[in-house]
Structure formats: structure tokens, C-alpha cells
Amino acid sequence: MPSDSTDSRRQSTDARRAFLALLLVAAVGIASMGLPVVYGGMTTTAEATDSADVESYDTISQAESDLDPADEVYLRDDGSAVLRYDDEETDVNQFNLGMNASEGLVHMLVVDDIEDNDSTEDLEEANFSAILDQQGFSGDGSLVMQQPDDIQDLSVDVSGEVSDETNEFDASATGTFDSDATSTGAVSTSGHMTATADRLETAGSASVDDPMASSDTGMYMDVSLEDTSDGYTVDVSRERSLSDFRSSDWDTREQAKQTLQSQYGDLATGMGGTSTIDITSYNYEERSTGQDRLEIDFTVEYTGIEDGIEEQLTDTLANDQSMDLSRSEAEEIASSVTDLEIETAEFTVNERDGSIDVEWEFALANYNELSLAMLDLAESAETNEALNQSDIEDARTSLEAQQAADLTWNFEWDASVEQTSSDELQLDAELTSDTENWVAYIDELESRGVDAPNDVTFSLTADTDGDELAVDGTFNVEAQDLASQAVESMAQSARSGPAASQPGSETDQFISALSESELEVARVDASLTDNTVRVEGGAKFENMSAVADSLSSTVGIGAIATETTDGNASVYVHVDDMGDVDTESATKSDIEHLGVVGSETTVHQASEWDEEFPEPDNAEMRNYLGLSTESGETTEGDDSESIPGFGAGVGLAAIAGLLTALVLRQRT
Incomplete structure (x- = not known):
């Protein structure tokens, strides 16, 4: 059975490891909390203090309230x-950690070997880097791995840019994959969409080819709608099979008209209008299979239903207790709905012989007033917590700028997926998006x-080459x-999320301190080559002491440094004031009442040792973050301004998790 001293030592070691894990995640993971929508603001410049002294505990009482018994006290x-504090069980090749609270600097480096396993044996090389500062977020990364067995060939190219001059996006993908499907088939679609502040049009087609589908029955429907001066006209052409229990609704021309009246005519009655139904073509075929066949063309003319739509919508809005709308305001919104112009509305679907083909063409106009009315509706909704007044005003201004400019x-697409008879799945897709008059729109906004x-700029490519698959990506946001x-943004999400802490709790205090920390820059780099993983990260805070103070009930460290020798890791903590202890002549018996001294702690008297201890290298940490040594400002032209990475949240969160996992490995 373990002794009390052994349990104490294990708890001390676990506490130190937990703290290191927390520090690593806090320093690197801060940048993974999401990029809020930014419309500008003043740029904050990183500044450093004049001195580079190591921050230490002010008093021994503060240190002993936070720390476990040390292995040695000098x-x-x-x-x-x-x-x-020593850890003789460290099994990583290199582990360096430095923090200086007064300078607001944190830096960590982990290097270790990884064993071959199913998740890494195909991975040949990977690199990832990212940096977040007061000017934006940028990153890129690359990956080379053995080509997966089920990929015969693959080519992906995605890129996009939003700037003062352009707003465009392009993506293409082609590939051939092994498939275990037992039948052939294909799915394809193509089309385009064009939108302005007051008009939307789209046209396209989609088809599904499945030879295994039944060809005994088929269906055809063609529908078009026309907006007239006093209502709407709907033209319909249909071919369909009918089951026995539905055949009586359609087996004569007169019965078919009654059925259409109940389906279409009653709508006009409910809206206070009238309708006229005219069957222009009718053919009914009885079949012995029990699936009779109907072919019918008809026209429905609606008159006077817009007044009914306006009245019912006005009543609904005015009587809704969650809306703060007067009767006249509700009428204005309802009127904007009926003012919407339907220029073109055509839809066709044809299902026959194992295939389904769909075509459409729609054009809507005069919805600018409707868009503004929807903003008025959102503004009046008492339950709408997602939008605040400034968001609504920005959206309103954006609509006005779009209209003026x-x-x-424009958006176009063309994509197909085909299952061939040779057990292959073939992919071919292309998407493009661009804008017209974008520069004029930016001018109108300003x-x-x-x-x-x-x-914002981003790109992603993936290509097979021989027996390898290579992936490269870049990302940059300037804000x-x-x-x-x-x-x-992270702090607000933590306070309002489903797992939000109670006000005044330690977690809440830490979140509050983090929001006051004024992060200036954070960087992370990771690589995997020849079964060796290397992860490095760092951050600079303007007010890191707020975070350190919030952790005082558990660790409260103001400055730390590490040293690894022959697989043994040591953490050094500096205490400036040992209180009423006369350190010049004190022995262990004089300080064993302190919490940082345990039964197994070795105490070195002031006159018995002559050693130098590692301290955080402030210059190295600033250099890694691209900060000048003297002023703390970001260095122009430094390599850190164009750091590689796949994305903000996912990439940095993954690296933070990797750092934590590497540290916690020391528990085993």
C-alpha cells in the first residue's frame, strides 16, 4: 500500500502536470475561440515593459497557498x-515552458517521437502554423501521406478572396474512387443564380439515373405561374398513375374538375377572392393492373386574393403579442409582401424509366421593400435576442448601399457523381461565384x-501524385x-453558453480575467516528420497578471521556467520574499511549517549552494512572436506575419489538444 508521502508526491506531480496542461491550452487555445465579425476599429500595438526581470512571488504566504511541497528549496x-519541482518520469524528448507575467509572455515547446500505429503509419509529413494578432489571423499548412487505397485519383482546388476590389470564389474537384456498389447510377445538377438588392433569378436542372428503379409507373408535371394585373394565372400539365382508391376522383372530366376545385379553388375562397378553372386537355385510361393512367392539362385564374392575403397577414402581425406593431405598421409589412413581383415561375419534373429529371426557372423582383419590412419586423420582435439594434441598422444600410451601387x-455550379459498371465512383464538380459593381458597393458603404x-483570402488544394496524396492550404483575415x-467573443460565449459557470465562481473569475487580459498576439507551429512531432506555441498579453491572479487559489504562478536533462524535467518557481524567515541562516527546521516544504523536501541553505537556474528567455519569446525586443511592436517583414495554417478554430484547437495530450502522457 502506498505511503502517505508517496500519495502526497503523486498528488503534487499530478497538480503540476494539470497546471502545465492548463497553461498550454490557455496560451494556445485562446486563438481558437472564433473570429467575430469585425467592421474595423483602432489597431492595438503590442508594447513591452522596459525591464526583463523574471516575475516572482511577492511573499512566501502567497506561494505556499498555491503550490504543493517542492522537491528542493534553494x-x-x-x-x-x-x-x-522534478519529474523523473518524463518520456518526451524535449519539453520547454516559460512564462513571465509582468511581460505578459508565454512560450512552450514539445518534441517527441511517436510510434507507428493505424492513425499515423500512412502520414509521411505534416506542417501547420498560425498567428493571431491585432491586425488579423493568418496561417497555412501542408500534408503528405500515402494515397488511401480507395482513392484512384483526386484533384481539389478551392480559392476565394474578399477585398475592397473583389469578392470571388472558385472551387473544382475531380476524382475516381473504388466502390462496392452493386449497381450503376448517376446524379448531376447544373445551374446559375443571380441576385441584386431588388431582384433574384435562378435556372437549372437536376437528374437522378437509377436503372434499378421501377419503370412500370412514371410521372410528369409542368407548372408555370404568371403574375397578372388583378391576380395570378397557374398553368399545369400532369401525367400520373392512380391507385384504385384515388381513381374515382379523376375518372371523368366532371369529377376531375370538382377535385381541382377542392384543391385549388378553395384557396381563393379562403383568401376572399375568386378562381376560374379550365381543363384544356383530359385523358383517362383504365388499366387492368390497378394503376389507371391520367393525363390532364388545366389553367387556374385567381382574382382578388391579394387583398385577402394582406388582410390576414395584417391581422396576424397586429395581434401577435411578441411583436410591438401598430395596425398601420402591420399593414405596411403585409403590403410589401403582395407587392412582390413574380416575373417567371416554371417548374418541371419528369420521372420515367428509372430516371428523374427536374428543371426550374424562377425570377422574383421588387422585394427591396419586403427586405426592409423584414428588418422592421425583426426590430419589433421581443423574443429576438440574436440581433441587436446596431446589427439591424448595419443590415439596413447594407441593403441601401447595394441598391445604390x-x-x-452571380453563382454558377455544375456537378455530377456517377457509379460506373467497373466498380468505380467518378466525381466532377465546379462552383464559381463573383460580383459586379463591388467597388461601387464598398464606396457606398463607406x-x-x-x-x-x-x-479575407483562402485556398486549399489536394492532389494525388504517384502513390502519395498532398494537401496544402492557406488562410488570411485582415482585421x-x-x-x-x-x-x-470567447468570454461572452463561455458566459452565455449551455455550460456557463455561476457568477462569482472560480471559472467565472477566470473568464472575466481572460477577457481583461488584452491578448496582443498568439502563434502556434506544429510539424510531423520521420515519426517526430514538434509543437511550439506562444502568446503575448498586455495584462497577464489578471489571469495569474484568477488562478491564485490553485497555482498562482507569476513566472516559471523548465529544464530537461537526460529525460528528467524540472520546473523552477521564484519567490522574492520568504516572509519573516531569515533566509541567510535558516535551515529546514526553520521553514518546514510552510506549505511548500514537505517531509521529502530537500532544503539548501543560503551558504551551501552555488547554482544558476533557468529563467524565461524574454528576448527569445518576443522573437518567436515577431515582437521587437525593445518596443514590443510587431516586427515588419518578420516570418511570423505569414505563418502557415488550415483554419482558425479547428487548427488551433487541435494543436492545443495535442499539447495537452503530450503533457498528460507523463502520468503513465
Whole structure:
């Protein structure tokens, strides 16, 4: 059975490892909390203090309330001391950790070998880097691996850009994959969409080919709707099979008209209007199989239903207690709905001989007033917590700017997936999007006092080459004060999310301190080559002491440094003031009442040792983060300004998790 001292030592070691894991995740994971929508703001410049002294505990009472018993205590003759914590079970090749609270700097480096397993044996090389600062977020990464067995060939190319000059997106993908499907088939679609602030049109087609589908029955329907001066006209052409229990509704021309009246005519009656139904073609065929066949063409003319639509919608809005709308305001919104113009509305579906083909063409106009009315509706909704007043005003201004600039958005697509008879699945897809009059739209936004959208560029490629698959990606967002806003966004999400902590709790205090920490820059780099993983990360805070103070009930460390020798890791903590202890002559018996001294702690008197202890290298940490040593400002042209990465949240969260996993491996 383990002794009390052994349990104490294990708890001490576990506490230190837990703290290291927390520190790693806090430093690196901050950047993974999401990128809020940013419309500008002042840029914060990182600044460093004049000195580079190591921050230490002010008093021994603070240290002993936070720390477990040290392995060794080195007393100095000036009233200070150094606490040393050892871990002889470290199984990583290299582990360095440094933190200086007064400078607001954190840095960590982990290097270790990984064993071959199912998840890594096909991975040949991987690199990832990212940086988040007050000017934006950027990153890129690459991956080379053995080509998966079920991929015969693959080519993917995705890119996009949003700036003051353009807003465009392009994506294409082709590939051939092994498939275990027992039948052939294909799915394809193509089309386009064009939208302005007041008009939307789209046309396209889609088809599904399944030879295994039944060909005994088929269905055809063609529908078109026309907006007339006093109502709407609907033309329908249908071919369909009917079961026995439905045949009586359609087996004569007169019965078919009664059925159409109940399906279409009653709608007009309910809206206070009238309808006229005219059957222009009718053919009914009885079949011995029990599936009779109907072919019918008819026209429905609606008159006077718009007044009914307006009246019913007005009543609904005015009587809704969650809306703060007067009768006249409700009438204005309802009127904008009926003012919507349907220029074209055509839809065709044809199901026959194991295939389904769909075609459509729609064009809607004059919905600008409807869009503004929907914003008024959102503004009046008491239950709408997702939008605040500024969001609604920005959306309203954006619509006005789109209208003034005649901004046009175009989107086209063409994609197909085919299962061939040779057990192959073939993919071919292409998407494109661009805008017209984008520069004029940006000018209109700025003339109305709204900042232009953030500059964003991204790209992703994946290609097979021989027996390898290579993936490369880049990402860049330019936005002022982005780092601080990312932390604040994370803090707000933590406070309002389903797992939000109680006000005043330790977690709530930490979140509050984190939101006040004023993150200036965070960077992470990771690589995997020749079964060796290397992860490095760092961050700079303007007010890191707030975070350190919030952790005082558990660790409360102001500065730490590590050293790894022959597989043994040591953590050093500096204490400036040992209280009423005369450190110049004190022995273990004089300080064993302190919480940082245990039965197995070795105490070195001030006159008995002559050693130098590792300290956080502030210059190295600043250099890694691209900060100048003297001013703390981001260095222009530094490599850290164009760091590689696949994406903000996913990439950094994954690296933070990897860092934590590597540290916690020491538990085994």
C-alpha cells in the first residue's frame, strides 16, 4: 500500500502536470475561440515593459497557498528562494515552458517521437502554423501521406478572396474512387443564380439515373405561374398513375374538375377572392393492373386574393403579442409582401424509366421593400435576442448601399457523381461565384459610415501524385483589433453558453480575467516528420497578471521556467520574499511549517549552494512572436506575419489538444 508521502508526491506531480496542461491550452487555445465579425476599429500595438526581470512571488504566504511541497528549496541570503519541482518520469524528448507575467509572455515547446500505429503509419509529413494578432489571423499548412487505397485519383482546388476590389470564389474537384456498389447510377445538377438588392433569378436542372428503379409507373408535371394585373394565372400539365382508391376522383372530366376545385379553388375562397378553372386537355385510361393512367392539362385564374392575403397577414402581425406593431405598421409589412413581383415561375419534373429529371426557372423582383419590412419586423420582435439594434441598422444600410451601387451577385455550379459498371465512383464538380459593381458597393458603404468587410483570402488544394496524396492550404483575415475581439467573443460565449459557470465562481473569475487580459498576439507551429512531432506555441498579453491572479487559489504562478536533462524535467518557481524567515541562516527546521516544504523536501541553505537556474528567455519569446525586443511592436517583414495554417478554430484547437495530450502522457 502506498505511503502517505508517496500519495502526497503523486498528488503534487499530478497538480503540476494539470497546471502545465492548463497553461498550454490557455496560451494556445485562446486563438481558437472564433473570429467575430469585425467592421474595423483602432489597431492595438503590442508594447513591452522596459525591464526583463523574471516575475516572482511577492511573499512566501502567497506561494505556499498555491503550490504543493517542492522537491528542493534553494534559500538565498537576500530573503528570496527558488522552488524546484522534478519529474523523473518524463518520456518526451524535449519539453520547454516559460512564462513571465509582468511581460505578459508565454512560450512552450514539445518534441517527441511517436510510434507507428493505424492513425499515423500512412502520414509521411505534416506542417501547420498560425498567428493571431491585432491586425488579423493568418496561417497555412501542408500534408503528405500515402494515397488511401480507395482513392484512384483526386484533384481539389478551392480559392476565394474578399477585398475592397473583389469578392470571388472558385472551387473544382475531380476524382475516381473504388466502390462496392452493386449497381450503376448517376446524379448531376447544373445551374446559375443571380441576385441584386431588388431582384433574384435562378435556372437549372437536376437528374437522378437509377436503372434499378421501377419503370412500370412514371410521372410528369409542368407548372408555370404568371403574375397578372388583378391576380395570378397557374398553368399545369400532369401525367400520373392512380391507385384504385384515388381513381374515382379523376375518372371523368366532371369529377376531375370538382377535385381541382377542392384543391385549388378553395384557396381563393379562403383568401376572399375568386378562381376560374379550365381543363384544356383530359385523358383517362383504365388499366387492368390497378394503376389507371391520367393525363390532364388545366389553367387556374385567381382574382382578388391579394387583398385577402394582406388582410390576414395584417391581422396576424397586429395581434401577435411578441411583436410591438401598430395596425398601420402591420399593414405596411403585409403590403410589401403582395407587392412582390413574380416575373417567371416554371417548374418541371419528369420521372420515367428509372430516371428523374427536374428543371426550374424562377425570377422574383421588387422585394427591396419586403427586405426592409423584414428588418422592421425583426426590430419589433421581443423574443429576438440574436440581433441587436446596431446589427439591424448595419443590415439596413447594407441593403441601401447595394441598391445604390446596383450590386450583383452571380453563382454558377455544375456537378455530377456517377457509379460506373467497373466498380468505380467518378466525381466532377465546379462552383464559381463573383460580383459586379463591388467597388461601387464598398464606396457606398463607406459613404454611409459603415466600414468595408474584412479582407479575407483562402485556398486549399489536394492532389494525388504517384502513390502519395498532398494537401496544402492557406488562410488570411485582415482585421484591426482582432486578437482582443477573439478573446472577448470567447468570454461572452463561455458566459452565455449551455455550460456557463455561476457568477462569482472560480471559472467565472477566470473568464472575466481572460477577457481583461488584452491578448496582443498568439502563434502556434506544429510539424510531423520521420515519426517526430514538434509543437511550439506562444502568446503575448498586455495584462497577464489578471489571469495569474484568477488562478491564485490553485497555482498562482507569476513566472516559471523548465529544464530537461537526460529525460528528467524540472520546473523552477521564484519567490522574492520568504516572509519573516531569515533566509541567510535558516535551515529546514526553520521553514518546514510552510506549505511548500514537505517531509521529502530537500532544503539548501543560503551558504551551501552555488547554482544558476533557468529563467524565461524574454528576448527569445518576443522573437518567436515577431515582437521587437525593445518596443514590443510587431516586427515588419518578420516570418511570423505569414505563418502557415488550415483554419482558425479547428487548427488551433487541435494543436492545443495535442499539447495537452503530450503533457498528460507523463502520468503513465
